[in-house]
Amino acid sequence: MRSSKSWKVLLVSLAAALSFSMLSACSGNNKKDKEDNSTVIVTYKGGTVTQKEFDTDVKVMKFLSPEQAQYLELDAFKETIVKQEAAFEYLAGQASDKAKKEAEKQADTQLATYKQGLGDTYASSLKEQGITEDEIRSYMVRVLTVYQDMLLKVTDDEVKKQFEATKGDFTVATLRHVLVGFTDANKKERSKEDALKRAKEVKAKLDGGADFAAVAKEYSDDTGSKEKGGLYADTALGTYVEEFKKAAQTLPLNTISDPIETTYGYHIMKVESRTEKMFDQLTDEQKESLKSAVASDKLQQFMEKDLNGIIENINLPKSSASPAPGAGASPSASAPAATQSAK
Structure with missing residues (x-):
């Protein structure tokens, strides 16, 4: 089961998805619109954020992440968003020219990709949200500038330290599993009690000597592996959701696990092989993902400690x-959106 990561705060999560998954971009300068006579709502060291700038950024965020739109109307999130808008302007203003140039290049590339994805609906979507392409690009460039500047400052030692802290994510394993989902193959909801009961039934069959592949084909709700007998071969464990990953890292080889609960349901797992990787065995892409993780951590630390x-x-x-946010009113981003997923 593939993992997704989310930011603790909305703007960062949106920026993350845009920068790390490269679906959009961020950069920005702090030049004020000459015709912007709206009220200054935030003053920060070296600059200001006006009501017009804030409203424009909110429109862009709604356009780029419509699933988050409801949260952008909550006062509890508006203050967080405007403070982080100031942070991105502040950090972009301090970024190197190299970071700004790279951000502009990426912003143009990703904006073109975004337009292609929306196709004929692109122009009408802009009109519906009341924004222009230039405003989207400006938002993208601002955030990407900050991200690129953070990325350029990451040292080789920091990348190696990040690898040591997350070494298990790069372990490659071949495993089989059966997922008894909280939603069955017919999209019908299944209670936790019923799912656990069925998962225990699966385990009993496997403990009794039943063929794993055959049981997976009969019982598993994971469409990605069911027809392969529950098999995921030679896969880095960091791609899985946390509970599944931990089990795959620690379960003795060729042992049938107890039911493992994740957000998807209950899993019965057997790890057939597991190989740890050393730093010098990583691909360039994996090293870049580590570098991205360090950069995103630096950004989050700034938001939490220095903002x-x-x-x-x-x-x-x-x-x-x-409206007042309810108990369940918390935005989430999936990998993934400024650390959402570093893929």
Whole structure:
């Protein structure tokens, strides 16, 4: 089961998806629109964010990630977004020329890809959201500039340290599993109790000597491996969701696991082989993913530790129509969106 990563805060998660999965881009300069006479809502060290700039960025975010739109209307998130908008402007203003040039190049490439993906609906989607292509590109360039600048500052030692901290993610394993999903093959919901009962039935059959491939074809709800007898061959464990990954890292070889719960359901697993990798065995792509992880960590550390220190004043109007976030009102990003997924 493939994993997805999410940011703790909305803007970063959106920026992440845009930068790491390269579906969009971010960069930015801090030049104010000469015709922008709107109220200054944030003052930070070296600059300001106006109401017009904030409104434009929100429209762009809704355009790029419509599934997050409902959260962008909540006051609780608006303050986080505007503070991070100031952070991206601040950091982009300090970025190197090399980072800015690379960001502009990537922004143009990814904007073209985005347009191609939307096809004939691109122009109407822009009109519906009330934004221009230049505004989307400006948003992309700002965020990508920050990301590229962080990336350029990552050292080889930091990449190696990141590898040591996440070494298990690069272990390559061949395994089989049976997924008893919380949703069955007919898209019908299955209770946890029923799923666990069925998973235990699968384990009992396998413990009794049944052929794993045959059982997987009969019981598994994982369409990606069912017809292959539940097989995932020579796959890096870091691609799996956390609970599945941990089990694959630690389960003794050729042993039938107890039911492993993930967001997908219950898994019964058997690891057939497992090979650890050394740093010098990594591909260039894997080393770049480590570098990206270090860069995203640096950005998140800035947001958590330094952001408040650059903010001098916030005057963000409250929305009387803004609903209060409920217990489940928390945006998530999938790999993936500024660390969502580094793929």
